[in-house]
Amino acid sequence: xxxxxxxxxxxxxPTLIGLSLLLFFWVRxxxxxxxxSLLGQRATPEGIERLNExxxxxxxxxxxxxxxxxxxxxxxxxxxxxxxxPVLDAFIxxxxxxxxxxxVALLLAVAVGIPLGYYAGRHQGGWLDTAIxxxxxxxxxxxxxxxxxxxxxxxxxxxxxxxxxGRQDARIDVDHPTNFYVLDGLxxxxxxxxxxxxxxxxxxxxALGTIPLAIVVRITRASVSDVVHEDYVRTAxxxxxxxxTINRRHILRNALLPVVTTIGLQLGLLLSGAVLTETVFALxxxxxxxxxxxxxxxxxxxxxxxxxxxxxxxxxxxxxDLSYGLIDPxxxxx
Amino acid sequence: xxxxxxRRGVALxxxxxxxxxxxxxxxxxxxxxxxxxxxxxxxxxxxxxxDASADAPDSxxxxxVFAASSDPxxxxxxxxxxxETFRVARQIFEGLVGTQPCTADPAPLLATDWxxxxxxxxxxxxxxxxxxxxxxxEFNAEAVCSNFEYWVNQPKxxxxxxxxxxxxxxxxxxxxxxxxxxxxxxxxxxxxxEVTINLTEPFAGFVPAMSLxxxxxxxxxxxxxxxxxxxxxxxxxxxxxxxxxxxxGPYKFxxxxxxxxxxxxxxxxxxxxxxRTQNIVITTIEDTGAKRDALMNGDIDAFDLVAPxxxxxxxxxxxxxxxxxxxxxxxxxxxxxxEPLDDLKVRQAIAxxxxxxxxxxxxxxxxxxxxxxxxxPIVNGYSEDVQEYPYDPEKAKQLLAEAGxxxxxxxxxxxxxxxxxxxxxxxxTFNVIRTQLEDVGIKVKPVGDQWxxxxxxxxxxxxxxxIHLLGWTGDYNDTDxxxxxFFGRESSEWGFxxxxxxxxxxxxxxxxxxxxxxxxxxxxxxQVMEFLPGVPIAHPVPSLAFAENxxxxxxxxxxxxxxxxxxxxx
Numbered sequence: 001x002x003x004x005x006x007x008x009x010x011x012x013x014p015t016l017i018g019l020s021l022l023l024f025f026w027v028r029x030x031x032x033x034x035x036x037s038l039l040g041q042r043a044t045p046e047g048i049e050r051l052n053e054x055x056x057x058x059x060x061x062x063x064x065x066x067x068x069x070x071x072x073x074x075x076x077x078x079x080x081x082x083x084x085x086p087v088l089d090a091f092i093x094x095x096x097x098x099x100x101x102x103x104v105a106l107l108l109a110v111a112v113g114i115p116l117g118y119y120a121g122r123h124q125g126g127w128l129d130t131a132i133x134x135x136x137x138x139x140x141x142x143x144x145x146x147x148x149x150x151x152x153x154x155x156x157x158x159x160x161x162x163x164x165x166g167r168q169d170a171r172i173d174v175d176h177p178t179n180f181y182v183l184d185g186l187x188x189x190x191x192x193x194x195x196x197x198x199x200x201x202x203x204x205x206x207a208l209g210t211i212p213l214a215i216v217v218r219i220t221r222a223s224v225s226d227v228v229h230e231d232y233v234r235t236a237x238x239x240x241x242x243x244x245t246i247n248r249r250h251i252l253r254n255a256l257l258p259v260v261t262t263i264g265l266q267l268g269l270l271l272s273g274a275v276l277t278e279t280v281f282a283l284x285x286x287x288x289x290x291x292x293x294x295x296x297x298x299x300x301x302x303x304x305x306x307x308x309x310x311x312x313x314x315x316x317x318x319x320x321d322l323s324y325g326l327i328d329p330x331x332x333x334x
Numbered sequence: 335x336x337x338x339x340x341r342r343g344v345a346l347x348x349x350x351x352x353x354x355x356x357x358x359x360x361x362x363x364x365x366x367x368x369x370x371x372x373x374x375x376x377x378x379x380x381x382x383x384x385d386a387s388a389d390a391p392d393s394x395x396x397x398x399v400f401a402a403s404s405d406p407x408x409x410x411x412x413x414x415x416x417x418e419t420f421r422v423a424r425q426i427f428e429g430l431v432g433t434q435p436c437t438a439d440p441a442p443l444l445a446t447d448w449x450x451x452x453x454x455x456x457x458x459x460x461x462x463x464x465x466x467x468x469x470x471x472e473f474n475a476e477a478v479c480s481n482f483e484y485w486v487n488q489p490k491x492x493x494x495x496x497x498x499x500x501x502x503x504x505x506x507x508x509x510x511x512x513x514x515x516x517x518x519x520x521x522x523x524x525x526x527x528e529v530t531i532n533l534t535e536p537f538a539g540f541v542p543a544m545s546l547x548x549x550x551x552x553x554x555x556x557x558x559x560x561x562x563x564x565x566x567x568x569x570x571x572x573x574x575x576x577x578x579x580x581x582x583g584p585y586k587f588x589x590x591x592x593x594x595x596x597x598x599x600x601x602x603x604x605x606x607x608x609x610r611t612q613n614i615v616i617t618t619i620e621d622t623g624a625k626r627d628a629l630m631n632g633d634i635d636a637f638d639l640v641a642p643x644x645x646x647x648x649x650x651x652x653x654x655x656x657x658x659x660x661x662x663x664x665x666x667x668x669x670x671x672x673e674p675l676d677d678l679k680v681r682q683a684i685a686x687x688x689x690x691x692x693x694x695x696x697x698x699x700x701x702x703x704x705x706x707x708x709x710x711p712i713v714n715g716y717s718e719d720v721q722e723y724p725y726d727p728e729k730a731k732q733l734l735a736e737a738g739x740x741x742x743x744x745x746x747x748x749x750x751x752x753x754x755x756x757x758x759x760x761x762x763t764f765n766v767i768r769t770q771l772e773d774v775g776i777k778v779k780p781v782g783d784q785w786x787x788x789x790x791x792x793x794x795x796x797x798x799x800x801i802h803l804l805g806w807t808g809d810y811n812d813t814d815x816x817x818x819x820f821f822g823r824e825s826s827e828w829g830f831x832x833x834x835x836x837x838x839x840x841x842x843x844x845x846x847x848x849x850x851x852x853x854x855x856x857x858x859x860x861q862v863m864e865f866l867p868g869v870p871i872a873h874p875v876p877s878l879a880f881a882e883n884x885x886x887x888x889x890x891x892x893x894x895x896x897x898x899x900x901x902x903x904x
Contacts, residue, residue: 034787289593
């Protein structure tokens, strides 16, 4: 297991180096230059020239790459040329927002998706199974941004049940030691603030979580319906084991393997879906920040953020692979 | 000065302006700068709000939440040129000079009055003697000189680039150790309440320029302690610029949660009227629709830049819509580098083909005014006598025939996904003008682009465009701040070379006093409209939305809008 993990981590290094190289050139191929974006309507030819000189954009591209890589080697991811803050600090600052929303979305997908999928798989062909399957199909095909706008319109604008945007009511002034607002409210004893922050997460979490929820339902259902026909389930039943034990140990556990893989893959998609959800609900997370960086061609932020997201995605995938061992002892042995 | 005095000040605004200009001109008689036009609907509304503000209750709820479109860039206004940084700065900082309510004209603030020498190279300010900075540092002539010396001694590197010190570079040219020398020469503190600023060349716009938040007074103690940077270091990331902005304004800084909000609280030792609302939260909501929803839901109390399409919905929900008097221009630019747009007759035909009234009525907020030249009426140098091009499709067709351009096809560039104060819904504006041009037989090839960087890059950085929509919001009352920006030199946007116009603008800029500049600028405005580099369309009024229970706010054409008198009725 350890050797496997070390080898996988080793493989991540060339992947990330390759990605950084691609990213470096990719962001520079985008039309439009950062100096003009920064100066906007106030741009003069001299101003643009001076800025390009200042940020080194007037240098040959290979020289810029050498500078970039040598800074990376020192752990320096550069500084946003728009907002003047170090890219790593900005990422760490924005990450809690995205993690909070992603967590709620994932929680929804797992906590609701697995039981529903399991039930549908066990009762194939029933009316509830048909309802679950067709609803989940609707969930898969509904675009995130559309759902986000719809949810916001109905539950926030029209019914006024939940907040329309942001992470916290602007009138609530509390400390944020961890920058995870719900957690902050709980550890500082500001329960009203925690409840308010949680309310702010419901709609974005729902919007972001619907597609993974639908996918988890479908995969769980398919997987469960495969497993129930396996010989060992029949054997267990013939042995007269309790139904609960069969369901839990023989069916669910074996059915979970493809589900876990799916959840891992979905996590990566959730990070990209966050760009849309964060924009609709005006959440100040990495998605929103990245979107702004694209519009002003903030090269260091684009390079840094996409690299960090790729790194996170790789780590999540590694964890998913490692979790196979926990779920399926056969993997551990091999 | 309290609000009742302010109201009186505005009632006497013409007299005030006369006085100001006369002072700047060393006592000589000066023109009023007032175009004589009846006040626009927005100006009238502003006056009414100013009156109502004086009568509003003295206190109410303890927190006012205003939604801004973006975060401030940082908190030291000297390094900023964007409206959202300035919105926060207007609460924390004050300049030597403010503006008369509802106008762009300079008014006393930290300086009670001022005089300029005849050569326009030296200005003496008399200062208030009852002002302290938020950190307890005394505000006096020495503090003023410290500020000027701080500005001119910016270190080499980012601090001397246009994206950081735009206003200093565009108005005072350079720094102590830069290749281009600064036109700021020296500062003399002749007494604690009297300070003289010496320039190396005449600068008639000096006094109004001092009303820009970029030149607001900052605590020398706090700058010394938290704001020092060396060569090549970034001055926008100092502790001062992120955590310790220290001015003399009605509100002092509490905290900035990046990407979310800035919190301010009333400054207990403020020299003027105590703010009516104890706490201000300026929260960031980028999307216009999200701001509208947040206001309707009670999450916020007010926001800026209401989309014209939302005004009716908001009004029906009881929201107050307040129009800021227009200090801007929306125009149709014409690129003369593309034939046959270099032919005056073709440009005149385009001008006659456009029904500006329809454009205003169909695509701009109510209260917006049709423009006949490139500066708004309240700017010194606005001329009543410019050549006008009334809507006349038949004449347009005739002019096109005379120019031999009956089968004219034009590339029409417009920005998408953007709302600017002078251009709230560009796509709709484009569609109306496009139909009008097609009605006179001009074929239109639409080219829509993302605002930044694509659209601006295309228009300002290349020659590959035909006619386009763009505009400008003025920073302070000066014709050069409009015409100089557009037509001061050859540019890709307009594609013409007109040495006569360039020279006239340079000469007018160098005149020592406003009253000497005024007739020159009037003549230049007339010259421009004969040359017709583009078609001025409108002066759109930017709209703000306030919840029903908010009182006391009055808008400013140059966004000089501290929330001192805002009250949240409970």
